[in-house]
Amino acid sequence: MKRELPGVWISVLMAVSLCTAAQAQPGRYDRMSMEEKVAASRNFHEHRAEAVEGFRILGNLYYVGAKDLASYLIVTPEGHILIDTGVSEMGSLIRENIEALGFRMSDIRYILASHAHFDHIQGHAVMQRLTGAQVLVMEGDADAMEAGQDLSPLGFEGWEPVKVDRRLHDGDTVELGGTVLTATLAAGHTQGCTSWSLRTIDGGKFFNVTIFGCNGPNDGVQLVNNPRFPTLIEDTMRGFDNLAKLQPDIYLTGHPEQPFDGIIDMMRTQTRPHPLLQQQPWQEMIADRRAAIETRVAQERAALTER
Numbered sequence: 286m287k288r289e290l291p292g293v294w295i296s297v298l299m300a301v302s303l304c305t306a307a308q309a310q311p312g313r314y315d316r317m318s319m320e321e322k323v324a325a326s327r328n329f330h331e332h333r334a335e336a337v338e339g340f341r342i343l344g345n346l347y348y349v350g351a352k353d354l355a356s357y358l359i360v361t362p363e364g365h366i367l368i369d370t371g372v373s374e375m376g377s378l379i380r381e382n383i384e385a386l387g388f389r390m391s392d393i394r395y396i397l398a399s400h401a402h403f404d405h406i407q408g409h410a411v412m413q414r415l416t417g418a419q420v421l422v423m424e425g426d427a428d429a430m431e432a433g434q435d436l437s438p439l440g441f442e443g444w445e446p447v448k449v450d451r452r453l454h455d456g457d458t459v460e461l462g463g464t465v466l467t468a469t470l471a472a473g474h475t476q477g478c479t480s481w482s483l484r485t486i487d488g489g490k491f492f493n494v495t496i497f498g499c500n501g502p503n504d505g506v507q508l509v510n511n512p513r514f515p516t517l518i519e520d521t522m523r524g525f526d527n528l529a530k531l532q533p534d535i536y537l538t539g540h541p542e543q544p545f546d547g548i549i550d551m552m553r554t555q556t557r558p559h560p561l562l563q564q565q566p567w568q569e570m571i572a573d574r575r576a577a578i579e580t581r582v583a584q585e586r587a588a589l590t591e592r
């Protein structure tokens with residue numbers, strides 16, 4: 286007797302064959318052992334997502350995130366802008382921080398992202414529902430945001446799919462209530478990794494601030510001919526060129542535990558000169574990171590020619 290494939294299996298097979306090339310290729314996460322995956326997830330969802338009280342960083346820029354997963358709030362007379370939402374369970378912490386600082390969730394007009402990795406945007410969908418704000422995402426990360434999947438070379442945890450209201454490109458701006466945020470594309474870590482720059486007034490002085498979105502590709506990610514991101518090396522180097530053109534007085538990162546260590550109380554008490562003015566100069570930091578990636582590329586190419 287001829288056995289027929291049940292309809293349900295035909296749909297499953299069709300769905301699998303429709304997967305994009307990026308999804309079909311294993312990422313860095315797929316090569317980790319179960320123990321490594323569990324340890325990595327716990328580090329993000331437990332240690333890094335620990336609650337901290339929000340505070341004003343300077344000017345109209347506030348910290349409303351967790352211990353080592355950033356969320357930044359920019360307040361204006363016409364509404365507010367939220368950059369990054371951390372892991373999904375941080376929603377109530379971010380809300381408490383925003384309200385304790387005297388602001389309203391319903392005044393958030395835009396939700397922006399540093400990049401489409403779970404530890405920065407897993408809370409986007411819930412924040413979008415809570416606030417009714419528009420979600421703006423760099424083109425290179427927009428498909429991942431909408432799919433709810435990490436399509437970067439890392440391929441880590443996914444998230445609830447997010448409706449992207451506007452796709453951004455390098456140099457695009459978001460303006461609200463007299464504040465202008467400029468998006469700088471520095472792909473590599475993900476396909477649409479974005480640094481956000483603004484000018485703020487603090488104590489009568491102007492400060493250029495950049496919220497740095499990208500550290501270069503994750504450790505352990507294959508750089509040469511990465512099947513999930515074939516133009517990874519060129520895009521990463523172009524990203525460093527773009528970042529080197531910025532001239533922030535102060536920069537902030539997506540994982541602030543280390544950079545805030547020892548100065549968080551000074552920031553809470555609004556100590557001036559601002560303690561973040563003492564950090565490694567921007568140009569030097571970008572040059573160091575670029576050199577680290579160039580070394581990795583050279584090592585990979587050398588290993589390939591030895592084979």
Ligand SMILES: [Zn+2]
Pocket residue numbers: 400402474
């Ligand atoms: Zn990341």
